Amino acid sequence: MSKNKVDYDCSKCPGYCCSYPRIVVTDRDIKRLAKHFGLSEEKAKTRFTRSYVFKSDKPKETIKERILKHRKDQIYATICQFFDQDLRRCTVYEARPDVCRQFPDGKKCGYYTFLKFERKHQGDQDFIPSA
Numbered sequence: 001m002s003k004n005k006v007d008y009d010c011s012k013c014p015g016y017c018c019s020y021p022r023i024v025v026t027d028r029d030i031k032r033l034a035k036h037f038g039l040s041e042e043k044a045k046t047r048f049t050r051s052y053v054f055k056s057d058k059p060k061e062t063i064k065e066r067i068l069k070h071r072k073d074q075i076y077a078t079i080c081q082f083f084d085q086d087l088r089r090c091t092v093y094e095a096r097p098d099v100c101r102q103f104p105d106g107k108k109c110g111y112y113t114f115l116k117f118e119r120k121h122q123g124d125q126d127f128i129p130s131a
């Protein structure tokens, strides 16, 4: 195995990570998306993102964030609006937010390991377990 090789294959996954409801974007991400679509940053911000208030218990705090908008999906409840639901992949790959670039942050993706195990167990390479 080469040093950079990863142990997951997004082309065989229905895009679980893109179904995370809270995909946080920064001003830099909005700027990149605006440039990609030839829009003003303000327009990109309202069109693609929405404000969200995250409440954590430990430590007890409230954080105001901007997250990517979602839409309904046939596999997961909802998914990022930039996700192509037929091809099951990102449509803004070159302009995707930093958090999407960083995931899964290692050679393994926990969901893919789970998916591979379930598919082998079921004897069905297209099987999609409920997450």
Ligand code: SF4
Pocket (backbone or CB within 6 Å): 008, 009, 010, 013, 014, 015, 016, 017, 018, 103, 104, 109, 110, 111, 112
């Ligand atoms: S959940 Fe893992 S394998 Fe699936 S698309 Fe995301 S990174 Fe790729």
Ligand code: SF4
Pocket (backbone or CB within 6 Å): 017, 018, 019, 023, 068, 080, 081, 082, 083, 084, 089, 090, 091, 092, 093, 096, 097, 100
């Ligand atoms: S921007 Fe692309 S990679 Fe990021 S959540 Fe949306 S579809 Fe997935």
